[in-house]
Amino acid sequence: MSIDISLIPYIVIIYSSLLSVFITYLVVKERDLLLATVLTLTQGISYSLLYLLLMAPDLVLTYIPVSVGVVPLLLFLLVKKTERFER
Amino acid sequence: MSDLLISLAFRTAMIAFVFNTAIALYGVLSRPSLIKKFLCLIMFTDSINIFAIFIGFRYIPGSYPSPPILEDIPTSVRDIERLISMAVDPLPQAMILTAIVIGIACNMFLLSLILMYYKHYGTTDIHVTEEAEAYEETLE
Amino acid sequence: MNRKDVILALSLALLVLALSLTITFEGLGPITPTDLRSIGASFILNSYNPWSIGLTSFSLNAVTAIVWDYRGLDTIYETTVLFASIVAILVVLRGYIELRGLGAKGLSDIAKCATKIIIPLIVVYGLATAIHGHLTPGGGFQGGAIAVVAATLATAVFSIEYLYEWGLNTSKLMLLRLSGLLAIVLTSLSIVIIGVLSGSNAYILQNMAKNDSILSMPRTLLDTPLAGSIFLYNLFEFLIVFSGLTFAIMVLILREDELKNINEVAEAYE
Numbered sequence: 001m002s003i004d005i006s007l008i009p010y011i012v013i014i015y016s017s018l019l020s021v022f023i024t025y026l027v028v029k030e031r032d033l034l035l036a037t038v039l040t041l042t043q044g045i046s047y048s049l050l051y052l053l054l055m056a057p058d059l060v061l062t063y064i065p066v067s068v069g070v071v072p073l074l075l076f077l078l079v080k081k082t083e084r085f086e087r
Numbered sequence: 088m089s090d091l092l093i094s095l096a097f098r099t100a101m102i103a104f105v106f107n108t109a110i111a112l113y114g115v116l117s118r119p120s121l122i123k124k125f126l127c128l129i130m131f132t133d134s135i136n137i138f139a140i141f142i143g144f145r146y147i148p149g150s151y152p153s154p155p156i157l158e159d160i161p162t163s164v165r166d167i168e169r170l171i172s173m174a175v176d177p178l179p180q181a182m183i184l185t186a187i188v189i190g191i192a193c194n195m196f197l198l199s200l201i202l203m204y205y206k207h208y209g210t211t212d213i214h215v216t217e218e219a220e221a222y223e224e225t226l227e
Numbered sequence: 228m229n230r231k232d233v234i235l236a237l238s239l240a241l242l243v244l245a246l247s248l249t250i251t252f253e254g255l256g257p258i259t260p261t262d263l264r265s266i267g268a269s270f271i272l273n274s275y276n277p278w279s280i281g282l283t284s285f286s287l288n289a290v291t292a293i294v295w296d297y298r299g300l301d302t303i304y305e306t307t308v309l310f311a312s313i314v315a316i317l318v319v320l321r322g323y324i325e326l327r328g329l330g331a332k333g334l335s336d337i338a339k340c341a342t343k344i345i346i347p348l349i350v351v352y353g354l355a356t357a358i359h360g361h362l363t364p365g366g367g368f369q370g371g372a373i374a375v376v377a378a379t380l381a382t383a384v385f386s387i388e389y390l391y392e393w394g395l396n397t398s399k400l401m402l403l404r405l406s407g408l409l410a411i412v413l414t415s416l417s418i419v420i421i422g423v424l425s426g427s428n429a430y431i432l433q434n435m436a437k438n439d440s441i442l443s444m445p446r447t448l449l450d451t452p453l454a455g456s457i458f459l460y461n462l463f464e465f466l467i468v469f470s471g472l473t474f475a476i477m478v479l480i481l482r483e484d485e486l487k488n489i490n491e492v493a494e495a496y497e
Contacts, residue, residue: 007089009151010096017103024107024130028114033122040126047133050100054140055154055175057364058290061356062187065372070191070472071129073379074198074479079122082205086120086212097258102247109239117232143267146259155289156364157275160452167272174289176267181293185305188368192312195475199316202479206486 009053016046016053031086037075044068093146101141107134121201121211125194132190136183143176155180270297281438285446286361286454294366295457299432302460303411306467310408313471316478322489323481325396331386342384349377357465361454367464371472374465378473382480390477400474407467414459418442432456 003011023043030036044067051060111134114127145152155177157170201211208216249255263271273282274292286292294302333339357370381390415432421442422429428440434455436443444455 004089006151007092010093013096014099017100021103021106021110024110027126027130028110028118028123033120036123036126040129043130044133047137050137051140054144055152056140056180057154057156058184058288058366058369059140059180059187061364061369062184062372065376066187066191067129067133069376070372070379070476071194073383074195074476075122075126077480078198078201081202082122082211083120086118086123094258098251101250101258105243105246105250109243113236113239117235141259144259145263146261148261154364155271157287157289160275160287162275162277164278167276171263171268171271174263174271176263177270177289177293178264178267180290181298184290184294184368185301188305189308191472192309195472195479196312196315196319198479199319203319206489 013050013053016049020046020050033079033084033086034076037072037079040075041068041072097141097146101138104134104138104141108138119212119214121204121213125197125201128197129194132186136186139179139183139186143179145175147173280436284434284454284457285452286457287452288361288364288366290364291360291366291457291461292454295460296434296454299415299460303415306408306411306464309467309471310404313404313475316475320478320481320486320489322491323478323485324488325391325481326485327388327391329388329482329484331388333386333389334384338384342380346377346381349380350374353377353469354465357461358458360461361457362452365461367461368468370461370465371468374469375472375476378469379476382476387477387480387482395477397474397477400470400477403470404467404474407463407470410463411460411467414456414463417456418444 020043023039023046027036027039027043030039044063048060048064048067051063108131111127111131115124115131118124118127150173152175153170153173155170155174157166159166205211208219210216250258270293271289273279274284274289275287276283277285284292284296286296353370353372353374355370356365356373357367360366360369418429418433419431422440425442427442429442430437430440433440433442434444434457435446445453446455447453
């Protein structure tokens with residue numbers, strides 16, 4: 001079957017929303033805090049793809065350095081200084 | 088067929104954000120480690136921000152909307168009218184920009200508080216801290 | 228899984244079910260409307276419009292015009308909140324000292340050489356995004372956040388010892404931050420000072436000429452449109468965000484020997 005090329009943005013919106021739900025469930029279930037930080041970073045990437053498809057370029061330029069660059073680095077430092085496994 | 092796909096896409100996205108909010112809220116309230124609570128708090132605020140951007144979107148049958156930025160100078164009246172008929176609402180974007188920056192500020196402060204908590208109690212697990220404080224009260 | 232967790236999970240599942248049903252049957256309104264709200268349309272209409280004299284701001288980017296001109300007081304308060312959080316970090320970790328010579332290596336030579344090439348490029352890209360805030364997507368916060376990534380890369384690849392050798396310590400960053408905040412306050416008051424000195428009507432946070440006041444910030448720079456005070460605000464906001472977040476990173480990366488003075492200072496004040 002042939003897909004109309006103007007429908008591709010909507011298909012990507014469906015895909016990234018479902019991916020973000022799956023990743024959120026994995027973050028709550030994970031016990032190794034280092035892996036949980038990397039999964040939060042991946043969820044930030046799927047949200048920035050959604051910001052781009054919803055036509056908000058100012059927010060993409062603010063959200064990518066904050067959520068993929070600065071906050072995970074500080075969390076890696078904090079996990080190194082405190083405990084790595086919870087419970 | 089394409090109308091069905093478009094309405095399905097918007098409904099799926101909104102229900103996915105409601106799911107994200109609920110799962111992240113469960114993670115904040117019921118996991119015992121402070122760093123896990125902090126991670127789930129970040130995801131909670133991010134889900135609410137993207138929900139607000141969704142309100143400002145619009146659906147134009149036949150083409151895709153454009154960001155609210157004018158493209159040519161010098162302009163004519165027809166350029167401005169065409170932009171109004173194709174552009175997305177700029178007001179929620181400005182408000183969420185402010186919200187993201189205030190979120191950065193609060194998260195930085197929370198990180199330094201978690202560091203001082205660890206230096207004082209020696210652990211970041213709230214159940215262990217509660218048992219230690221209850222044990223100290225029985226000693227007095 | 229004790230009983231509290233099960234009750235919490237069940238009540239959240241009930242909330243999700245109720246909200247999903249309400250959204251699916253359009254109880255909270257139509258999912259995406261087909262036309263703009265009237266206030267959004269009027270913001271886009273007036274943001275670059277040479278024919279409406281009292282309301283325009285000559286900035287092609289409508290979001291930047293809303294953030295710095297139409298709702299400029301919100302943004303100044305938000306800058307103050309960012310400043311308050313940095314002061315709060317300084318209060319919580321009061322009493323730290325900065326020692327040199329504790330011995331740190333950083334990563335290998337290949338990583339250091341590659342990072343030395345990339346760091347100036349990232350800072351220049353952030354500055355370019357901040358200056359073009361009124362013409363393309365961009366602005367002060369965006370450029371500042373991009374430039375902070377260079378600082379985090381430097382603290383991860385080189386260690387903090389090398390940053391001390393480059394002459395960067397927390398007092399200088401705090402000085403830069405305070406001067407940026409002072410510059411923003413002076414820019415918002417600049418037209419009022421000129422109006423008082425020349426005897427004409429003027430408003431605080433004024434950008435372009437209004438109906439009853441003829442003073443305005445410069446509108447073009449040689450041949451590119453310059454949206455007056457929006458350009459200056461973006462430049463100073465870049466400086467503020469860059470220095471503030473780098474200060475927070477440098478304080479949170481301090482080592483154990485430098486932080487052991489905190490408890491003594493707290494007890495001396497009690």
